[in-house]
Each structure stands twice: as structure tokens, then as C-alpha cells.
Amino acid sequence: MYKSLAEAIRDAEAQGTTLSAVALAAEAQDQGRPVSEIRDALRRALVVMREAVDRGLVGDLRSTSELVGGDAAKLRTGPAGPLAGTPFRDVLARALAVQEVNAAMGVIVAAPTAGGAGVLPAVLTGLAAARGIDDERVIDALATAGLIGAVVAERASLSGAEGGCQAETGAAAGMAAGAAVEMLGGTPRQVGHATALAQQGTLGLVCDPLGGLVELPCVFRNATGAAIALAAIEMAMAGIEFAIPADEVIDTMGEIGASMDVRYRETAGGGLAATPTGRRLARERLYELKRSGG
Amino acid sequence: MVSLLDIIGPVMVGPSSSHTAGACRLGLLARCLVGGTPERARIELHGSFARTGEGHGTDKALVGGLMGFRPDDERLRTALEIMEREGLDYQFEKTSLGDDAHPNTVRITLERGDRKSQMTGASLGAGRVLVTDIDGYPVEVSGNLHTIVLVANDVKGSVARIAGLLADANCNIATLKLSRKARGGDAFMVIEVDDQPDESVRDAIRALPWVTWAFRLDKVSA
Numbered sequence: 001m002y003k004s005l006a007e008a009i010r011d012a013e014a015q016g017t018t019l020s021a022v023a024l025a026a027e028a029q030d031q032g033r034p035v036s037e038i039r040d041a042l043r044r045a046l047v048v049m050r051e052a053v054d055r056g057l058v059g060d061l062r063s064t065s066e067l068v069g070g071d072a073a074k075l076r077t078g079p080a081g082p083l084a085g086t087p088f089r090d091v092l093a094r095a096l097a098v099q100e101v102n103a104a105m106g107v108i109v110a111a112p113t114a115g116g117a118g119v120l121p122a123v124l125t126g127l128a129a130a131r132g133i134d135d136e137r138v139i140d141a142l143a144t145a146g147l148i149g150a151v152v153a154e155r156a157s158l159s160g161a162e163g164g165c166q167a168e169t170g171a172a173a174g175m176a177a178g179a180a181v182e183m184l185g186g187t188p189r190q191v192g193h194a195t196a197l198a199q200q201g202t203l204g205l206v207c208d209p210l211g212g213l214v215e216l217p218c219v220f221r222n223a224t225g226a227a228i229a230l231a232a233i234e235m236a237m238a239g240i241e242f243a244i245p246a247d248e249v250i251d252t253m254g255e256i257g258a259s260m261d262v263r264y265r266e267t268a269g270g271g272l273a274a275t276p277t278g279r280r281l282a283r284e285r286l287y288e289l290k291r292s293g294g
Numbered sequence: 295m296v297s298l299l300d301i302i303g304p305v306m307v308g309p310s311s312s313h314t315a316g317a318c319r320l321g322l323l324a325r326c327l328v329g330g331t332p333e334r335a336r337i338e339l340h341g342s343f344a345r346t347g348e349g350h351g352t353d354k355a356l357v358g359g360l361m362g363f364r365p366d367d368e369r370l371r372t373a374l375e376i377m378e379r380e381g382l383d384y385q386f387e388k389t390s391l392g393d394d395a396h397p398n399t400v401r402i403t404l405e406r407g408d409r410k411s412q413m414t415g416a417s418l419g420a421g422r423v424l425v426t427d428i429d430g431y432p433v434e435v436s437g438n439l440h441t442i443v444l445v446a447n448d449v450k451g452s453v454a455r456i457a458g459l460l461a462d463a464n465c466n467i468a469t470l471k472l473s474r475k476a477r478g479g480d481a482f483m484v485i486e487v488d489d490q491p492d493e494s495v496r497d498a499i500r501a502l503p504w505v506t507w508a509f510r511l512d513k514v515s516a
Contacts, residue, residue, distance in 0.1 A: 001296050027298040032488070041299050048305050063309075102308030105351065105371050110311035111302045112420045117311075120302075142302050149301035149420070158301075159312050159419025161342040161397040167419070175301075212345060214309035265397070267345050 001026050001147070003154040005192055005246045008147060012188040019178075019188045020140035023147035042142045045109045046135065049098070049121035052108045056097025063103035065285040067210065068219045072097035087130035088230060095122035095226040099219040111142075112149040112158045115165075115207075115214045116172035118222030120145055123176035123229050124183065137183050145179035148195050148246075155247065156254025160207035160266040163257025169218075169225035170202030170253065174246070176225075177232035186237055194236035196246040201228045203249070204256055206264035208271020211282035217272055296422075297438065300515060304421050306365040312398050313343070313350030316417025318370065319514040320400055321359020323425055323437050324413045326511045328406035329493050331361050335384040335404040341397035343417075344388040356400065357384055364514075365421065396424075411509075421515075428509060431482070437514035439468050439486040444499055444508035448474050448481040456499060460487060463495045480506070 002008040002023070011022045028035045055061070059073025075093035083089040095118035102108045108117045124145075128138050149158065152171045157163040177198035178191040186194070202225065210216045242249075263270030272278050306315040325331060343352055351370070358373035361380070369376060377384055391399055396416035403412045414427035425435040428443060435441050442460070446452050453472065460467060465487040474481040496510040 001298065023298060030295055031297060038298065042302060045302050045305065105308050107305060107366060107368065108308055109303055109305050110315060110421055113311040114306060114308050114314065115310060117308075143298060146298035146301040150296040150298060153296045153301065153420065153422075157419055159398070159417075161312060162419060212342075213350060214313075262397075266342050 001030055001150040003151060005148065005151050005195060005250075008151075009188040009192050018140065018144070018182055019147055019191055020143040020182060023143045027143075027146075038143070039139055042139045043135070045111070045142060046138060048107060048109045050125055052098045052101045052106065053094045053121055053125060055106060056100045057093065061100050061104040061106070063215050064105075065211075065213065065215060067281065067285055068103050068215045069100050071219070072100055087126055088227070090130065091122045091126035091226050091230060092223045094126050095119055095222040096219060098122065099222045103215045103219060111145065112152070112171055112175065113160070113168045115160055115218050116168035116222065116225065118219075119169060119172035119225045119229060120176045120179070122222070122226045123180050127180055128183065131184070133183060141179040141183035144182045144191065145175040148175045148178045151247070152250050152253070155250045157257055162265065163254065164205055164260050164264050165207040165221055166202045166205040166253050167257055168207065169221045170199060170205050172222070173202055173225040173229040173232070174199035174250075176229040177236070180229065180233050181236050184233070184237060190236045192246045193241050194232045196242040196244060196249045197232035197235055197240070198229050199246065199249045199253060200242065200244070201232065203253055206260065206271045207266045208264060208273045209266065209268060210273050210278050212266060212268035212273070216281075295438075297515070300420060300422055304365050304515075306421065307368055307370045310350040311421040312417040312419050313352045314355045314370070315365035315421040316398065316419075316423050317343070317352045317355035317400070318359040318363065318365045319421065319423045319437055320402070320415045320417060320425075321356045322362070322364070322514045323415065323423070323435070323511050324402045324404055325360050325362060327411035327413055327428065327509055328404050328409040330406055331382070332404035332406045333382060335360060335402055336387065337384060338387045338389040338401040340389055340391040340395050340399040340401070343398050343400055353386060356402075360384065360402075360404070423514070425511070429507065431507070433484060435484065435511055437511065439488065440465075440490050440513045441511045442483070442485040442487065442491065442495070442499065442508065443511070444483050445506050446481050446483065446502070447504040447506070448477065448479055449504045452481060452504065453483070455502065456483065456485070459495065459498050460485070460491070463491050465489045465491050465495065
């Protein structure tokens, strides 16, 4: 697989094709499997993603701690805000939905991770529904997202414990932004700018979940991560270019992650987890629960 | 090498790819060392695994993996109850394996019948794992393919003999890494194969007079 997005963009441009096409070809070569098999696996992932969106939107799920759940449905049935009736609001609802399923130990696709699993399905299935885009193109977009994630895994990290939330929902936003731009007809170059624009907006983002559990703020960070992806998509599609190439933004994310204090890397030692309310909720809702065997 | 399908995947039970799916895969790899579900296991958690493991379901995922459940198996949710029902003796401890160890590292010491083994491995993120030590030998096993690891005396023709055994077992070699500490000293082989070898392959390799140690680990990625 590619270790540089710039290299993949160069190959796609030279061959007059898309990033998903070069990514699928590289994967087929690496794994010794036909492209059709890889697309089938991505098709199965898309089915699970849609099931998680639908399951979460019902609104009846709660995490074991009952700290999260039921909020995705509010974006469907709750009072209107300024974005009511737009794909933007629908994407937010879908991001919350998947993450609420995850927190309830339901089945999701970790893309790139479970903690950041809401962003990509929300952006891709939300925009595909809004624009009537067929599944084959969504599957291609998943391949592009996989390419971007693979580059992040090689150059930086996809683990909150290593790189903070910028490596999970931040990477997910970069993947979703790039993938959606291809799905909406953008060029490989625009995909690169969308990725850079989304990832730069999440640089420095810490991983500070209450009690160390993938619940709060993770569920909401998937929604705000999706919002950053949508902003990056809109800017890249408008022809805006980000001066620092995606590869270098990703390298920066890795550097920041490596120097991030351990308190901000999934350990519940800092950030929101260490606030008076964060500590109280963790004590009351998480640790008590564990002691009572819940 | 990172695979697209590791990034868009795995399909898994939540809530954490490194703490739940990755932990489950490490459990699946560890059980291979004793050829099945261990009766006893000491599970030592390091770093983030030690600090936040319980709430992330790391304990359930490791136990589920040791019992042979895969990351998308909904039985992971109740793995600890199943373990008790099956009468398995798995104990958890918190430990420190030093600053160099990856934050999500576990050391598992396990027993099944007369087989005993110890494995250290880390969950690298996005469900990817790396086994770094087996019975005191440094290794690098990702579980992306079926893998044979072995230590042998540095004798002529050893690679050919092993390759022959694998060919007889209908296993195609994908990658082969050979290293040794000194000429005539221990030779270390990590062989990744496309087709799943069974325990008889491990037994045949172990039966070679110049092989001191060999293990077979299953592919655990999607």
C-alpha cells in the first residue's frame, strides 16, 4: 500500500484514474487477491455501517454506564436548528448513531478505529443519500478512505493511546473528507487538499474520555469530526488548496502525538476526564457500576 | 504492510479497536501457542491496557480470544461469564513492562495440559497487533498471515528441509525471515504462509533433531 498520498495522487493523475482505482490495484497486488474480492469485503463493511446507522437512530440504546445514548434520535425528532432539513444535520445524526451503537458493545466497522467509527459512515452514507449516489461509488470511496488511513498508519498513528484523538476522529475526518470528495466527483488533487484541510482542523486534539471509556466525549467528537470533514469537503470542492501537503500535515499529527503528555492519550488523566464533573461522573457511573458487577 | 481492509475494518463488537478487537486478536494468537483453549492463564496488563482495560472490555476481549472467539463475535460481551461457566482459571494482573513497551501491551502466561507458554504482544491501533516475544525469544508476528516461528541449530539445508515440510502440508510460503546471532549459533525463522497449517506441521518441525523450538500461529486479521 502507498506510504504517501502525494505518490498515490501522482500515480492516479499519470494513469488518468481515481485514487480508489490505484488503491484497489495496490491492495490487490499486496494481498494477492483480485480487486473484486476486496470490493466484496468493502461492500460487506458498507452493509454493517448502514446497519449501525439504522440501529443507532432508533434511539433506545444506552451504554452500560448510561452516560451516552439516545442523542442521535434527537437530531431526527428534536426541535429544528439552523441546519434542519440539510444533509449536514443528517450526517451529524448518523455519526452519533454509529458511536452510540459502539458504546453499547454493538457491532460496528472500525474505520479506522472503533472510537472514530462514526465519522466515515456518517459522511459517506449521509452524502450518498442526499445526492442519490449508487453503492458502487460509495464502495470506491471506502477504498480511498482506506488508502488515506493506511498512509496515516504508516506515517503517524491511528491509536488514541499513541497519538490522542487527532489520530482517531482526526484521522477519520481526513479519510472521510478525501473519500467524499472523490465520491462527489472531485479530482485526486482535491482529495489530497480535503484530507489536509480536515486533518489540520483536528491537530492537537487530545484523547480524554471519562473513566477511559469510549463514551464521553467520543460519541460527540465523532459528530464534530464529521462537521470538520464536511467543512473540508466544501472548501476543497470550491477549489480551495491548502498550502501544506496532506503527507506533511499527517507527519505533523504524528509528531504532536509523540510529544503529547500521557494524560491526554486515553488514560483519563487529563482533559475532560480530569474535570470535577468528569471525575464525579466516572466515579458515580463507571467505577460504582464495575464494583456492582454491572 | 498495512492492508486497506485493516483500515476499513475489522467488523467488530465495540467499544475500542485497540482495547477490544486488538486484545481479542492477541488472545487468539496466544491460544495457538498451546494448541487450543488454555485451562489456566496469567494475563499481565501494561500501560493503557492496565489503566483503562476493564472499562473498554479488554478483559472480556482477551478472555474471549483465548477461548477462540473472534472480534465480531457477540459472545465477547459475556466472555467472563462463559469463562467461569467453563471452569477456566484466568487471572488478571497489572504490571509495568518498562518505558519501551507499547502503551497497549499484554503478557500472557498460559497452560493447556502439559503445554505451557508465554507471549508478549501489543495492540497497535485500528485492531492491528504485534507479538513481540514468545518464551523469551524476540519475534515479530502480526497475525496478518498464518505464521510458523522456529529456532534451530544453524545447520546446512535447514531452510530447504522446512520448506519441504510446508510444501508436503500444502502450505505456500509468503514471506521468510531468517536471522542468527552467530555462525553455527541459533538460527531464527519466521515464516508466513498463505494456507493454514495444522498442528501436525508444528509437530513435524519440532521432531527435527536440530529444531529446538517451534510454534504455529493463526492468521487473526480480517
